[in-house]
Amino acid sequence: MSERQHYNVTLAILTFAGIAFALQQTMVIPALPALQRDLHTTTGWATWLLTGFLLSASVATPLLGKLGDQHGKERLLVIALGIFFVGCLGAVLAPNIWVLIAFRMIQGTGGAVFPLSFSIIRDEFPPEKVGVGVGIVSSVFAVGGGLGLVLSGLIVDNLSWRWLFIVGAFGVGAAALLVHRFVPESPIKTASRLDIPGAALLSLGLVALLLALTEGESWGWRSGRIAGLFAAAAVALLAWGVVELRVPEPMVDMRMLGHRPVLLTNLSAMIVGFAMFGSFVLIPNFVEAPRGLSASVVGLVHYGFGASSTKAGLYLLPGAVSGFFSGPLAGLLGRRYGSKWPLSLGMLLAALGITELAVLHDRPWHIVLGMLILGAGAPFAFAAMAKIIVDSVRPTETGVATGVNTVMRTIGGVIGGQVGAAILTADTIAGTSVPAESAFVTAFWMSATAAFAGAVLAVFVTPLRRALAPAPAAQ
Numbered sequence: 001m002s003e004r005q006h007y008n009v010t011l012a013i014l015t016f017a018g019i020a021f022a023l024q025q026t027m028v029i030p031a032l033p034a035l036q037r038d039l040h041t042t043t044g045w046a047t048w049l050l051t052g053f054l055l056s057a058s059v060a061t062p063l064l065g066k067l068g069d070q071h072g073k074e075r076l077l078v079i080a081l082g083i084f085f086v087g088c089l090g091a092v093l094a095p096n097i098w099v100l101i102a103f104r105m106i107q108g109t110g111g112a113v114f115p116l117s118f119s120i121i122r123d124e125f126p127p128e129k130v131g132v133g134v135g136i137v138s139s140v141f142a143v144g145g146g147l148g149l150v151l152s153g154l155i156v157d158n159l160s161w162r163w164l165f166i167v168g169a170f171g172v173g174a175a176a177l178l179v180h181r182f183v184p185e186s187p188i189k190t191a192s193r194l195d196i197p198g199a200a201l202l203s204l205g206l207v208a209l210l211l212a213l214t215e216g217e218s219w220g221w222r223s224g225r226i227a228g229l230f231a232a233a234a235v236a237l238l239a240w241g242v243v244e245l246r247v248p249e250p251m252v253d254m255r256m257l258g259h260r261p262v263l264l265t266n267l268s269a270m271i272v273g274f275a276m277f278g279s280f281v282l283i284p285n286f287v288e289a290p291r292g293l294s295a296s297v298v299g300l301v302h303y304g305f306g307a308s309s310t311k312a313g314l315y316l317l318p319g320a321v322s323g324f325f326s327g328p329l330a331g332l333l334g335r336r337y338g339s340k341w342p343l344s345l346g347m348l349l350a351a352l353g354i355t356e357l358a359v360l361h362d363r364p365w366h367i368v369l370g371m372l373i374l375g376a377g378a379p380f381a382f383a384a385m386a387k388i389i390v391d392s393v394r395p396t397e398t399g400v401a402t403g404v405n406t407v408m409r410t411i412g413g414v415i416g417g418q419v420g421a422a423i424l425t426a427d428t429i430a431g432t433s434v435p436a437e438s439a440f441v442t443a444f445w446m447s448a449t450a451a452f453a454g455a456v457l458a459v460f461v462t463p464l465r466r467a468l469a470p471a472p473a474a475q
Contacts, residue, residue, distance in 0.1 A: 007124055007125045007126070007129060007133070009182055010120065010121075010124055010125075010182070010183050010184070011121070011125075011133050011136060011137070013175070013178045013179055013182055013183055014113075014117040014120065014121070014137050014179075014183070015136055015137055015140055016171075016174070016175050016178065017077070017081060017113050017117065017175035017178075017179060018113050018114060018117060018137050018140040018141065018144065019140045019143070019144040019147075019171070020081075020084075020110070020113075020144075020168070020171035020172045020174075020175045021084070021110040021111065021113045021114075021144070021172075022140055022141055022143070022144025022145045022147075022148060023144050023145075023147060023148040023151065023167075023168065023171065024053075024084075024088070024107055024110065024148070024165075024168045024172070025053065025057075025144075025145060025148065026144075026145045026146075026148035026149050026152070027148040027149070027151060027152040027155075027164050027167075027168070028049050028050055028053070028104070028152070028164060029050065029148075029149060029152065029284075030149060030152040030153050030156055030284065030309045030312070030313065031152055031155070031156045031161045031164055032046045032047065032049065032050070033046075034156050034161050035049060035097075035100075035161055038161060039096060039097045039100065041096075041097040045097050045098075045101070046097065047214070047218070048097075048101050049097075049100060049101060049104050050104075050214075051210075051211070051214040051215070052101045052102075052104050052105040052108070053104045053105065053107055053108045054108070054210060054214070054410060054414060055105065055108065055206075055207055055210050055211065055214075056104075056105040056106070056107075056108025056109065056111075057108035057109070057110070057111030057410065058108075058111070058206045058207075058210055058407045058410050058411070059108075059202075059203045059206055059207060060080070060108055060109040060111055060112055061111040061112050061114070061115060061403045061406050061407055061410075062115075062202065062251075062252070062400055062403035062404050062407060063112075063199055063202075063203070063251075063403075064076050064079075064080050064109065064112035064115075064116065064399075064403070065112060065115035065116060065119070065399035065400045065401075065402065065403030065404075066194065066199075066251055066252075066399060066400040066403070067194065067399075068112070068115070068116045068119055068399040069119065069190050069396050069397065069398065069399040069400055070190055070193075070194070072185050072186060073116045073119045073120045073123070073185070073186045073399060074120065074179065074180075074183050074184065074185040074186060075185060076112065076116055077112070077113065077116040077117070077120070077179050077183070078176055078179050078180045080109050080110060080112040080113065080116065081110065081113070081172055081175055081176035081179060082176050083106060083109040083110075084106075084107055084109055084110035084172045084176075085169060085172045085173045085176055086103075086106060087103045087104065087105075087106030087107030087108075087109070087110075088103075088107060088165045088166075088168040088169035088172055088173075089165075089169050090102075090103035090106065091103040091104060091107065091162075091164075091165035091168075092162050092165045092166055092169065107168075110172065111406065111410075112403070114137065114138075114141065114386075114402065114403075114406050115398070115399045115400070115401075115402035115403035115405075115406055116399055117137045118134055118137065118386055118389075118390055118398060118399075118402045119186065119398040119399040119402070120183065120186060121133040121134055121137065121390075122134075122390050122395060122398050123186040123187065123395065123398075124184060124186065128335065130331075130387070130390065131330075131331030131332065131334050131335045131339070131383075131387050132328045132331035132332060132335075133331070134331060134383060134386045134387045134390060135327040135328045135329070135330045135331030135332075135334075135383030135384075135386075135387070136324075136327055136328050136331075136383075137386075138327055138330075138379065138382040138383040138385075138386045139323050139324055139326065139327025139328070139379035139380075139382065139383055140324070140327075141379070141382055141409075143320045143321070143323045143324045143327075143379060144320075145276075145320070146316045146317065146319055146320025146323070146375065147317070147320050149284070149312075149313045149316050150310075150313035150314060150316060150317050150320070151167070151313070152164060152309070152313065153308070153309035153310035153311070153312060153313035153314075154310050154313070155167070156309050156310075157308060157309055157310045190396035190397075193249055194251065195243075195244070195247055195249060195250050195251035197243050197247070198240060198243050198244050198247065198250055198251035198252070199251050201236050201237070201239050201240035201243060202236075202237070202240050202251065202252070204232070204236040205232075205233050205236035205237035205240055206233075206407065208229045208230070208232040208233035208236060209229070209230070209233035209237070209411070210410075210411065210414055211229055212226050212229035212230050212233065213411070213414045213415055213418055214414055214418065215229075216418060217418060217421060217422055217425070241254055251400065252400055252401075252404060253397065256393055256394075256397060256401060257401075257404065259392060259393075260461070260462070261340075261388050261389075261391075261392040261461050261462055262388075262389060262392050262393065262401065264457060264458070264460060264461045265343070265385045265388045265389055265392075265405065265461060266404065266405055266408045267408075267454075267457060268343060268347065268381065268385055268454050268457055268458050268461075269382075269385055269405050269406075269408040269409040269412065270408045270409065270411055270412035270415075271347070271412060271450050271451065271453065271454035271457070272346070272347060272350060272378055272381045272382065272385075272409065272412065272451065272454060273408070273409040273410065273411070273412025273413035273415075273416060274412040274413065274415055274416035274419075274447065274450050275350050275351075275354060275374075275378070275416060275447045275448075275450055275451045275454075276350070276374070276378045276413065276416070277412070277413030277414070277416040277417045279354065279357075279371070279374060279447065281416075281417045281420040281421055281424075282357075282420050282424075282440055282443055282444065283312070283315060283316060283357075283367065283371065284309075284312040284313075284315075284316075285424060285435065285440075286303065286304055286361065286367070286440050287304060287305050287307040287311070287312050287315050287364075287367060288304065288305075288306070288307050288308075288309075288312050289301055289303055289304025289305075289306070289434075289435075290304060290306040291303060291304045291305060291306060301429070301434060302437055303361065303362075303437040303440070305364055315364070315367050315368060315371060316371055316375075318368050318371060318372050318375065319353075319371035319372050319373075319374055319375020319376070320375055321375070322372050322375045322376040323375045323376060323378065323379035323380075324379070325376075326346075326376040326377070326379050326380040326383075327379040327380065327382065327383040328383070329342075329380070330342040330343075330346065330379075330380045330381075330383035330384045330387075331383055331387060333345075334383075334384055334387050338462065339384045339385075339387045339388045339391070339461075340384070340388065340458055340459065340461040340462055341384075342380055342381075342383070342384035343381050343384035343385055343388065343458040343461065344455045344456075344458035344459050345377075345380065345455075346377045346378065346379070346380030346381030346382075346383075346384060347377065347381050347451050347452075347454040347455035347457075347458055348377070348451075348452070348455040349373055349374070349376055349377025349380060350373075350374050350377035350378050350381065350451040350454075351377075351448045351449075351451035351452040351454075351455060352373055352377070352448075353370045353371065353372070353373030353374030353375070353376075353377055354370065354374055354444050354447045354448035354451060355444075355445075355448045356369060356370040356373060357370035357371075357374075357444045358441050358444035358445045358448060361440070377451075381454075381458075382409070384458075385405060386402060386405065388461060389401050389402050389405050390402065416447065419443070419446070420443045420447075423439050423442055423443045423446075424439050424440070424443070426439070427439035427442065
């Protein structure tokens with residue numbers, strides 16, 4: 001295109017693309033039982049519809065972010081959305097679980113939407129608008145995830161599961177066309193080659209790590225396969241670090257990752273991902289529990305509201321909506337006070353929301369209130385950490401740096417979901433497989449403690465007596 005669009009047009013399109021990805025990430029979760037039934041498969045294979053998506057997203061995100069830094073962010077964003085669209089169409093027509101898993105893994109390339117969007121915002125927006133732009137796009141990761149659960153419940157209760165991917169195809173296809181037509185190509189590129197050994201080692205390490213985390217519960221945490229995967233992940237990631245320090249044009253500059261703001265922000269991303277995705281596992285299970293059930297159960301179930309899939313999603317809706325407003329606010333506060341303070345405040349809000357759930361959960365409004373606070377805090381933190389990364393690296397490293405931050409958030413989310421599920425499995429009502437109320441309380445307190453720790457950690461992202469400044473490399 002010959003003329004550059006106003007940055008608000010670009011922001012609206014990037015936000016739409018982010019929502020399209022976030023919806024597809026979580027819409028499949030409430031539909032897993034229906035998919036298992038209709039495709040005549042096991043719980044383990046049905047779970048791979050989420051596992052495969054997370055694996056491919058974690059591998060594709062930093063790779064496509066780096067390629068965007070090299071060859072153009074808009075070009076790679078259109079390519080990523082195009083592949084994502086193919087994955088949606090294939091999923092609609094999938095005849096069996098294995099084909100559906102394959103197309104879900106193709107969909108995972110859409111994870112590059114976020115780092116590429118952050119790079120475009122940094123390159124195209126006026127400096128004073130970058131924080132708000134990053135905040136809005138960051139917030140849709142949590143907002144879209146919550147809305148995906150709500151929309152999924154409506155579709156599963158009233159339509160075929162194939163409509164999950166029909167809706168996704170419309171959204172992703174529209175996003176790809178809009179990006180191609182209206183988003184300008186970035187003038188900032190880095191003339192370097194892709195580090196093939198580094199990319200291969202990083203991919204191997206991430207796949208082994210996430211596979212171990214997602215399958216540990218079903219395979220057994222003490223099994224040889226899980227131990228082997230953790231060992232393979234450790235060896236691959238260590239070798240990746242060594243290679244990146246020695247090659248002339250590394251995929252990821254390890255010195256950049258070791259820079260204090262980047263390092264602590266990535267740790268914060270893992271913590272907030274842990275807290276947020278833990279709630280995605282816990283809340284639907286809690287509100288769908290049939291309070292008062294006694295048939296085949298020793299005693300009564302003293303919690304839950306017997307909610308349907310649709311109603312369970314509605315419990316998450318207020319939190320998802322609140323996050324859409326808190327994300328841009330983080331950008332405004334960060335511009336005035338430094339982004340580490342919104343990061344710490346976001347983590348603190350998340351911790352307070354989860355604490356409220358641990359203490360009060362006897363009435364529906366208790367759950368809604370807790371999710372409102374958590375739903376505002378998590379996007380607040382996401383927005384702040386993305387801005388810190390953008391400010392702390394070279395313009396030519398924005399894509400890969402924010403891609404790594406997104407992967408850290410995903411890893412934290414996988415750990416949070418698995419730990420929450422493990423607690424519910426381990427602490428059950430005597431003689432049954434029904435989780436005890438104490439299991440939910442324990443899981444909530446664990447997530448809240450992690451979020452409180454993250455709030456403290458965020459304060460040290462930059463020295464206490466100095467405002468946030470770009471890394472030396474960015475100057």
